[in-house]
Amino acid sequence: GDIGRLVVSCTDRPGIISGVSSFLYRRGANIVQSDQESTGAAGGRFFLRVVFHLPGLRDRLPALERGFGEEIAPRFGASYRFRDAGTPARVALLVSRHDHCLLDLLWRTRRGELPVDVVQVVSNHPDLAGDVARFGVPYAHIPVTRQTRPEAERRQLDLLRGRVDLIVLARYMQVLSGDFLAGAGVPVINIHHSFLPAFAGAGPYERARERGVKLIGATAHYATEELDEGPIIEQDVARVSHRDDVLRLRRRGADLERTVLARAVAWHCEDRVLVNGRTTIVF
Amino acid sequence: GDIGRLVVSCTDRPGIISGVSSFLYRRGANIVQSDQESTGAAGGRFFLRVVFHLPGLRDRLPALERGFGEEIAPRFGASYRFRDAGTPARVALLVSRHDHCLLDLLWRTRRGELPVDVVQVVSNHPDLAGDVARFGVPYAHIPVTRQTRPEAERRQLDLLRGRVDLIVLARYMQVLSGDFLAGAGVPVINIHHSFLPAFAGAGPYERARERGVKLIGATAHYATEELDEGPIIEQDVARVSHRDDVLRLRRRGADLERTVLARAVAWHCEDRVLVNGRTTIVF
Amino acid sequence: GDIGRLVVSCTDRPGIISGVSSFLYRRGANIVQSDQESTGAAGGRFFLRVVFHLPGLRDRLPALERGFGEEIAPRFGASYRFRDAGTPARVALLVSRHDHCLLDLLWRTRRGELPVDVVQVVSNHPDLAGDVARFGVPYAHIPVTRQTRPEAERRQLDLLRGRVDLIVLARYMQVLSGDFLAGAGVPVINIHHSFLPAFAGAGPYERARERGVKLIGATAHYATEELDEGPIIEQDVARVSHRDDVLRLRRRGADLERTVLARAVAWHCEDRVLVNGRTTIVF
Amino acid sequence: GDIGRLVVSCTDRPGIISGVSSFLYRRGANIVQSDQESTGAAGGRFFLRVVFHLPGLRDRLPALERGFGEEIAPRFGASYRFRDAGTPARVALLVSRHDHCLLDLLWRTRRGELPVDVVQVVSNHPDLAGDVARFGVPYAHIPVTRQTRPEAERRQLDLLRGRVDLIVLARYMQVLSGDFLAGAGVPVINIHHSFLPAFAGAGPYERARERGVKLIGATAHYATEELDEGPIIEQDVARVSHRDDVLRLRRRGADLERTVLARAVAWHCEDRVLVNGRTTIVF
Structure with missing residues (x-):
C-alpha cells in the first residue's frame, strides 16, 4: 500500500x-x-x-x-x-458472443494478474451470462439494434457512469457512437482482430485469408470516433500458412486477441500508457 | 546431381x-x-x-x-x-541505392546458401557498381526518368531476356510497367518494406511511425501490374517502440527486408512456392 | 465423418x-x-x-x-x-494446483477447438474440483506423498487404464515412475516451464531470472522415464527484461505454457506428431 | 555533438x-x-x-x-x-573463419548504423584478410595453437592495449584466458551460437538437431573466465523443424548470430547495457 x-x-x-x-x-x-x-x-x-x-x-x-x-x-x-498502486482500477467489460477475451480477463483478474476490479459486464446478447455469474460479476443484457442504438447506449451510460475507470471492449461487435465515448468520460480500450492498419473494419480473418498473408495479428487500441483509428497500445502476430483456413485463422487469432488485450489492460491500469496524439508511449 | x-x-x-x-x-x-x-x-x-x-x-x-x-x-x-536440383537458377538483381538487400543476396550466394547464379545486376544509379564488381557480377547502370522509362525498360529487357530465370527487385525504387513484366517472361520477386497490406505504396516507415504501430514488417511478393498487390511469398515483423524514430525503423526494417527477401528467393529457387490465384502455397 | x-x-x-x-x-x-x-x-x-x-x-x-x-x-x-478424424481422442488431464493449463484445455475443448473428449481430471490436490465440475468432467483427488506414490499411481492406473488414448500432464508437479508410464500404455504429454534443454528440472523461472536470460520459454514433450528428456513436440518463447521479477516471469510464462501445451495436444490428436527416436516429426 | x-x-x-x-x-x-x-x-x-x-x-x-x-x-x-555521444567507440573484432558476423559489423559500421570505429581485425586465420582490406581496416593474422596460445595472446594484447574501448569476438573460435581478459582492460563481447544456457560449449547446432528442439537461438554476452557464463546482453531465436538438418540450422542460425551481435554491440556502445552481477540491465 x-x-x-x-x-x-x-x-x-x-x-x-x-x-x-x-x-x-x-x-x-x-x-x-x-x-x-x-x-x-x-x-x-x-x-x-x-x-x-x-x-x-x-x-x-x-x-x-x-x-x-x-x-x-x-x-x-x-x-x-x-x-x-494498491487501488485497483474499476473496469467494465463489454462483449457480444465470443467468450475468449472476456473469460481470459475474468480469469486473470481472479488469479491476481491484473490490477483491476471487474465491476460490470455488459452484453448485447444473453449467451455469456452463466459464465460471468460464476465470477460473481453482474451481467447486464442490453440488446442493440440499429434502431435502438441511441437508447441502448443511454442505458449503458446510466449503468456505467461514475462507477468505472475504464471500459474494455472484449470483442464487442457494435460500433459505439462519439456521444457514448464522450459521455463515458473514461478511456475505452478495444481489441481488433487484425494487425492494424491492415484489415481495419469487418471480416479481417476472411480478408487475411484472401490476401494470403503469412502472419495474422491483433491490435489493442483506444477507441475513438473513427473506427479502428485510435492510438495503438499493443499488437502481436502469429505465423500462419496456406493450410490455415478461416476457421483456423480465427482460432489462432483468438489466442493473440486475448493476450494482446490482457497486456493492454494491464499496462493501462499500471499507468504505463501515455497518449501522444494518434500514438502511444508505453513505458 | x-x-x-x-x-x-x-x-x-x-x-x-x-x-x-x-x-x-x-x-x-x-x-x-x-x-x-x-x-x-x-x-x-x-x-x-x-x-x-x-x-x-x-x-x-x-x-x-x-x-x-x-x-x-x-x-x-x-x-x-x-x-x-543441382542446376542453380539464373538470377538478375535490380537495385536503386539501398545496398542491404543486394549485398546480402550476393553474400549468401558466395557462401553457397542460395541455389542461384547471379548473372547480372541492373541499377538506375551508379552508386553500387564498386561493391558489385568485387563479386565478379556485371553491373549495368540504366538511368530511369519518367520520360525515359519505356526506353529504359526496353534496355533492361534486351539485357535480361533469355538470360535469367528470375528477376529480383532488391529495393529497386522504380515502378515496372505491365509491359516489362510481360516481356520479361520470368517471375519477378519484390521486397516491400512494410507488412502488407498495411502501408502499401510509398513511405511505409514514415507512415508506420505516424500511425504508432508496435511492430514493423517486410513482405516479399511476386510483382504484378498492381503495385504491392501480388501474391505474398514471405513476411516477417520486428517489435518497435515509441523510442524508434523513422531512422531507427528504417535500420531495424533493413534487417527484416534482407532476411525476408533471401528466404523468398531461396524458396522460389527450390520450387517451394506455388502460386494459387492471389496467394501462394509455400511447401 | x-x-x-x-x-x-x-x-x-x-x-x-x-x-x-x-x-x-x-x-x-x-x-x-x-x-x-x-x-x-x-x-x-x-x-x-x-x-x-x-x-x-x-x-x-x-x-x-x-x-x-x-x-x-x-x-x-x-x-x-x-x-x-471424426472420433475425438479420449484424454485424461493430470494437474496439481496451477489452473491455467487445465482450464485452457477444458475451455478449448468446450469451444470445439480440440478434437478431444476430456474424460477425467486427476489431481493430487482438491483445489480445482469446483472449476472442473462446471465443465461436467469427473475430478478424482488422489493425494501423493513420497511414501504413497506407488499406491497412488496404482489408483491412477486403475482409474485411467483402457479409458483414455492420451494422458496430459497439465502442470502436474509429481514425477511419474517408469512403471506408471509403462502401465498406462498410452502416450503422456508434459508441459515444462522452460525452453528445454535449458532449465530442466525444478525452479526454471527462478533460474532464468538468476541467469539473466532475455527470453523465457515453454516446452511440450512426451514424458519418458528420464525427467524432461522426452521427445519435444512444441516450444515457444517470449521476450523478458531486467524488469521482470520471478512473479512476472511466471505470469508471462503461464501464457506460453497453455498455448504450447494446447498446440501439442491438438497436433498429437490430429496424428501430426510422429516420434523419431529422441525427436519428433511434426507435420 | x-x-x-x-x-x-x-x-x-x-x-x-x-x-x-x-x-x-x-x-x-x-x-x-x-x-x-x-x-x-x-x-x-x-x-x-x-x-x-x-x-x-x-x-x-x-x-x-x-x-x-x-x-x-x-x-x-x-x-x-x-x-x-558523438565520439564513436574504438572497437577491435576477433574472428576465425566464419565471415557472417564480421562482415555484418563492418557493413553496418560503413552505413553509419553503429556508433563505432573498427580500428583492428585480428584473426587466427588468414582467410578473411581480403574482405577486411576492402573496408580499409587493418587485419592482423595471429595464429594460435594450444602451445602458442600464451604467446599469441601477448601479441594480441600488444596490438590492442590502449587502442580500443571494446573487443568483439565475432565468431572467434578460440577460448581466451583470464589473463587476456584482465590484460585487455576493456569489455569483451562474445556471440554464442545457441540460446544459452542451452547448448553451452562446442557443437550447439549438432546438439540442437540431436535434441530435436523446435527453436534455435543465439546469445551475445560479456566474455568472462567461465566459458559461456558471462552476463547475457541479448538473445533471439528462430523456429526450425524436423526438416532442418545441421547445415540448415547453421545457416538459419547465422542470421540470428549477426543480428543479435550487432544489437549487443550497438547497445553497449550507446551505454545502454549495465552489468548487474551475473546479469545485465538493458535500457
Missing part, C-alpha cells in the same frame, strides 16, 4: 525531472522506477512516469497531489496524475 | 498422387520429400511438390519430362515442371 | 508412396493432404501422414485396416495406423 | 535522481531520455542512464565530470561515467 505512481506530461523544457524528483525527495518518497521520453528537442512533448515508495501513501496522497498542483505543475504547464 | 524436383498442379480429383508416385517408382526414382495441398473438396486445386533421388538424373531428365507429359499430365489436365 | 487419417513409418525404400497411394485410390479414397519425410538416403526412416476423404468411412475403416495390413504393411515392414 | 550520456550506479537510497537531475539542470543540460532501475527496496542497487543535451558539450565534458565527481558521486557512493 505504500507504492505510488506519478505520470506527468508537458511541453519539454529543462528542469522538469529535477523539479519533480526534488519535490518527491523532499516529501520522503524514494523513486523505484522512472521512465521518461521527449519527442523532440525544441517544442517537443515531455512524458514522465515515476513509481515511488512512500510510507503511509494512502493518507498522504491528497496532500501530495495538492502540493504538486501548487508547486510543480504551474511551473511547467504540466498535466499530471498521482495514483495509489 | 541425382536429386530432382517435380511440381504439379491441376484440378483436384482422386488418383493423382497414385499416378505421379507410380510413374516415378517405375523409373527407379525414390521420393525423399513430398508435400501436397488441396484447396477444397470438389473442384478445388491440387498442388504437389516432390523431391526424388534418381541415379543419372541429368541425362534422364528429358525422357522423364517427355514421359510425364505423355502418360500423366493429360490424364489429370496437370501443369508440371521437372528440375535438376 | 468421411475424413480419415493414415500414418505410416518404416525403413525408407522406393515405392512406398506409390504403394500406399495406389492402395487408397483403388478403394475410392481421395487424398486431401499428405506429408512425407525421409531421414536419410540409405537405411533412413520413412514417415508418411495422409488425410483422405472416403464416403462411408466409419463402416469401411475395419476393412481398410485389414487390407492395408495384408497388402501393404508386410511389403515394406511398415508400422501404420488408421483413424477416423 | 551536443548530446551527452551519463550512466550511474550505486546502492539505492532516496534522493539520487533528484541530486543527479538537479546537477545537470544547474549546468544547463536538458535531459532528453532517462531510464532508471532499482533492484529492490532495501540495500538494492540503483542504475540510471541519462541522455542530455548541452550546448558546447565536448569542451564542457571534463568540467562536468569533475563536478559530478566532487558534488554528487561521493554523496551516494556512486560509480559513473560521462560520454560524448
Whole structure:
C-alpha cells in the first residue's frame, strides 16, 4: 500500500525531472522506477512516469497531489496524475458472443494478474451470462439494434457512469457512437482482430485469408470516433500458412486477441500508457 | 546431381498422387520429400511438390519430362515442371541505392546458401557498381526518368531476356510497367518494406511511425501490374517502440527486408512456392 | 465423418508412396493432404501422414485396416495406423494446483477447438474440483506423498487404464515412475516451464531470472522415464527484461505454457506428431 | 555533438535522481531520455542512464565530470561515467573463419548504423584478410595453437592495449584466458551460437538437431573466465523443424548470430547495457 505512481506530461523544457524528483525527495518518497521520453528537442512533448515508495501513501496522497498542483505543475504547464498502486482500477467489460477475451480477463483478474476490479459486464446478447455469474460479476443484457442504438447506449451510460475507470471492449461487435465515448468520460480500450492498419473494419480473418498473408495479428487500441483509428497500445502476430483456413485463422487469432488485450489492460491500469496524439508511449 | 524436383498442379480429383508416385517408382526414382495441398473438396486445386533421388538424373531428365507429359499430365489436365536440383537458377538483381538487400543476396550466394547464379545486376544509379564488381557480377547502370522509362525498360529487357530465370527487385525504387513484366517472361520477386497490406505504396516507415504501430514488417511478393498487390511469398515483423524514430525503423526494417527477401528467393529457387490465384502455397 | 487419417513409418525404400497411394485410390479414397519425410538416403526412416476423404468411412475403416495390413504393411515392414478424424481422442488431464493449463484445455475443448473428449481430471490436490465440475468432467483427488506414490499411481492406473488414448500432464508437479508410464500404455504429454534443454528440472523461472536470460520459454514433450528428456513436440518463447521479477516471469510464462501445451495436444490428436527416436516429426 | 550520456550506479537510497537531475539542470543540460532501475527496496542497487543535451558539450565534458565527481558521486557512493555521444567507440573484432558476423559489423559500421570505429581485425586465420582490406581496416593474422596460445595472446594484447574501448569476438573460435581478459582492460563481447544456457560449449547446432528442439537461438554476452557464463546482453531465436538438418540450422542460425551481435554491440556502445552481477540491465 505504500507504492505510488506519478505520470506527468508537458511541453519539454529543462528542469522538469529535477523539479519533480526534488519535490518527491523532499516529501520522503524514494523513486523505484522512472521512465521518461521527449519527442523532440525544441517544442517537443515531455512524458514522465515515476513509481515511488512512500510510507503511509494512502493518507498522504491528497496532500501530495495538492502540493504538486501548487508547486510543480504551474511551473511547467504540466498535466499530471498521482495514483495509489494498491487501488485497483474499476473496469467494465463489454462483449457480444465470443467468450475468449472476456473469460481470459475474468480469469486473470481472479488469479491476481491484473490490477483491476471487474465491476460490470455488459452484453448485447444473453449467451455469456452463466459464465460471468460464476465470477460473481453482474451481467447486464442490453440488446442493440440499429434502431435502438441511441437508447441502448443511454442505458449503458446510466449503468456505467461514475462507477468505472475504464471500459474494455472484449470483442464487442457494435460500433459505439462519439456521444457514448464522450459521455463515458473514461478511456475505452478495444481489441481488433487484425494487425492494424491492415484489415481495419469487418471480416479481417476472411480478408487475411484472401490476401494470403503469412502472419495474422491483433491490435489493442483506444477507441475513438473513427473506427479502428485510435492510438495503438499493443499488437502481436502469429505465423500462419496456406493450410490455415478461416476457421483456423480465427482460432489462432483468438489466442493473440486475448493476450494482446490482457497486456493492454494491464499496462493501462499500471499507468504505463501515455497518449501522444494518434500514438502511444508505453513505458 | 541425382536429386530432382517435380511440381504439379491441376484440378483436384482422386488418383493423382497414385499416378505421379507410380510413374516415378517405375523409373527407379525414390521420393525423399513430398508435400501436397488441396484447396477444397470438389473442384478445388491440387498442388504437389516432390523431391526424388534418381541415379543419372541429368541425362534422364528429358525422357522423364517427355514421359510425364505423355502418360500423366493429360490424364489429370496437370501443369508440371521437372528440375535438376543441382542446376542453380539464373538470377538478375535490380537495385536503386539501398545496398542491404543486394549485398546480402550476393553474400549468401558466395557462401553457397542460395541455389542461384547471379548473372547480372541492373541499377538506375551508379552508386553500387564498386561493391558489385568485387563479386565478379556485371553491373549495368540504366538511368530511369519518367520520360525515359519505356526506353529504359526496353534496355533492361534486351539485357535480361533469355538470360535469367528470375528477376529480383532488391529495393529497386522504380515502378515496372505491365509491359516489362510481360516481356520479361520470368517471375519477378519484390521486397516491400512494410507488412502488407498495411502501408502499401510509398513511405511505409514514415507512415508506420505516424500511425504508432508496435511492430514493423517486410513482405516479399511476386510483382504484378498492381503495385504491392501480388501474391505474398514471405513476411516477417520486428517489435518497435515509441523510442524508434523513422531512422531507427528504417535500420531495424533493413534487417527484416534482407532476411525476408533471401528466404523468398531461396524458396522460389527450390520450387517451394506455388502460386494459387492471389496467394501462394509455400511447401 | 468421411475424413480419415493414415500414418505410416518404416525403413525408407522406393515405392512406398506409390504403394500406399495406389492402395487408397483403388478403394475410392481421395487424398486431401499428405506429408512425407525421409531421414536419410540409405537405411533412413520413412514417415508418411495422409488425410483422405472416403464416403462411408466409419463402416469401411475395419476393412481398410485389414487390407492395408495384408497388402501393404508386410511389403515394406511398415508400422501404420488408421483413424477416423471424426472420433475425438479420449484424454485424461493430470494437474496439481496451477489452473491455467487445465482450464485452457477444458475451455478449448468446450469451444470445439480440440478434437478431444476430456474424460477425467486427476489431481493430487482438491483445489480445482469446483472449476472442473462446471465443465461436467469427473475430478478424482488422489493425494501423493513420497511414501504413497506407488499406491497412488496404482489408483491412477486403475482409474485411467483402457479409458483414455492420451494422458496430459497439465502442470502436474509429481514425477511419474517408469512403471506408471509403462502401465498406462498410452502416450503422456508434459508441459515444462522452460525452453528445454535449458532449465530442466525444478525452479526454471527462478533460474532464468538468476541467469539473466532475455527470453523465457515453454516446452511440450512426451514424458519418458528420464525427467524432461522426452521427445519435444512444441516450444515457444517470449521476450523478458531486467524488469521482470520471478512473479512476472511466471505470469508471462503461464501464457506460453497453455498455448504450447494446447498446440501439442491438438497436433498429437490430429496424428501430426510422429516420434523419431529422441525427436519428433511434426507435420 | 551536443548530446551527452551519463550512466550511474550505486546502492539505492532516496534522493539520487533528484541530486543527479538537479546537477545537470544547474549546468544547463536538458535531459532528453532517462531510464532508471532499482533492484529492490532495501540495500538494492540503483542504475540510471541519462541522455542530455548541452550546448558546447565536448569542451564542457571534463568540467562536468569533475563536478559530478566532487558534488554528487561521493554523496551516494556512486560509480559513473560521462560520454560524448558523438565520439564513436574504438572497437577491435576477433574472428576465425566464419565471415557472417564480421562482415555484418563492418557493413553496418560503413552505413553509419553503429556508433563505432573498427580500428583492428585480428584473426587466427588468414582467410578473411581480403574482405577486411576492402573496408580499409587493418587485419592482423595471429595464429594460435594450444602451445602458442600464451604467446599469441601477448601479441594480441600488444596490438590492442590502449587502442580500443571494446573487443568483439565475432565468431572467434578460440577460448581466451583470464589473463587476456584482465590484460585487455576493456569489455569483451562474445556471440554464442545457441540460446544459452542451452547448448553451452562446442557443437550447439549438432546438439540442437540431436535434441530435436523446435527453436534455435543465439546469445551475445560479456566474455568472462567461465566459458559461456558471462552476463547475457541479448538473445533471439528462430523456429526450425524436423526438416532442418545441421547445415540448415547453421545457416538459419547465422542470421540470428549477426543480428543479435550487432544489437549487443550497438547497445553497449550507446551505454545502454549495465552489468548487474551475473546479469545485465538493458535500457
